[in-house]
Amino acid sequence: MTLRDSDAHRRVISRRSLLAAAPGLVMLAAGVSCGGAEEDEPTPTSSSGSSTATPATEATATSASGVTTSETDATEAGGGAWSFTDDLGVTIELPAMPERVVAYIPIAASLWDFGVRPVGVYGTTLRADGKREIYTGDVDLDEVVSLGEVYGEIDMEALVALQPDLIVFDVYTSEVDVWGVPAEAIAQIEEIAPILGISFVERPVSETISRIEELAGALGADLEAPEVVEARARFEQASADVEAAVTEKPGLTALFVSGWTDNFYVANAPQWADLIYFQELGLDIVAPDVAPAELWETLSWEQAGKYPADLALNDARSAAFTKEQLSDYATWTSNPAVQAGQVGDWATEFVPSYAGFAVVLEELAETIQQSRADVV
Secondary structure (H helix, E strand, O other): OOOOOOOOOEEEOOOOOHHHHHHHOOOEEOOOOOOOOOOOOOOOOOOOOOOOOOOOOOOEEEOOOOOEEEOOOOEEEOOOEEEEEOOOOOEEEEOOOOOOEEEEHHHHHHHHHOOOOOOEEEOOOEOOOOOEOHHHOOOOOOOOEEOOOOOOEEOHHHHHHHOOOEEEEEEOOOOOOOOOOOHHHHHHHHHHOOEEEEEOOOOOHHHHHHHHHHHHHHOOOOOOOHHHHHHHHHHHHHHHHHHHHHHOOOOOEEEEEEEOOOOEEEEOHHHOHHHHHHHHOOOEEOOOOOOOOOOEEEEOHHHOOOOOOOEEEEEOOOOOOOHHHHOOOHHHHOOHHHHOOOEEEEOOOOOOOHHHHHHHHHHHHHHHHOOOOOOO
16 A cells, blocks of 8 residues: 555555665656756645644643643554554654654745754755845754755665655645656655655645644654744744734735746746735735636736736746846736736745744735725
């Protein structure tokens, strides 16, 4: 039974001999087709189940190591046994709480904010100019092993050497897609350690954050540590500020876009965790003419003015067109939002934690406060 089986609701994982597995493992690479490192078309920062998340409860329990953790759907009892049900509905069971965790870099950064220190990461950590990607958050890149900077590539030998207990990836489909590596690599990864998926789409980012918070608690984090409590309060205040800003601008419409060399893209809010949350806070987001499951409506540059709006938010990824580059297209500059100078940044890549997303919300609240709702 594999993770891809439709009836795979429970997997019992035992530790395997990593030294025995090592000789047969090599670095596998896949052609880039999506992800944060892709520069030909816009895609999510990372891979989605539509499972409903269960927020962390207030109850606490003490792990075998004496660390206070939140009591969630993860369990640790009976000689230290540990289990956690991920967002694909798979229950991972281990003989003890995982201590050596490898994670996709945005999730690693979120876990870091909750007090969990992964030993390895995969995903692009540095931009071409040498600057850190925003979704690396506060991760000390000198303290973690980078297993792959290029989409579709994971250094399997380095992964084996790390001897991880758990590997965490981002879920963007109902399939197991660990950063675009080939299917045969997934099987090899599962020979090293179980893989656990956290969903990033079709639910508000608040639920994604809650799920990572649950996982962090299950991994021994103190969810009532002062810095975590402070970050949670900051997130709640920032959310309230966005809601208040929207209330003060009745009728304001927002358009989320991304410009690339060949095409112009309009985001479909129901597929984006951040946009779903913005809608929950009251923001009226322009809906493109696409099927519900599509991330984007793909337009030619001649169609870039298809959706007039009061406020436009542009993809802030380094590979996407900047606001200045967009201004070269008359079809775009004809949009009322552009003519009114109401074009802000859309942080498509962020750290999915209270601290990380509070920054996004604070910037959005300020952008809305500075915008007019009567330009369309």
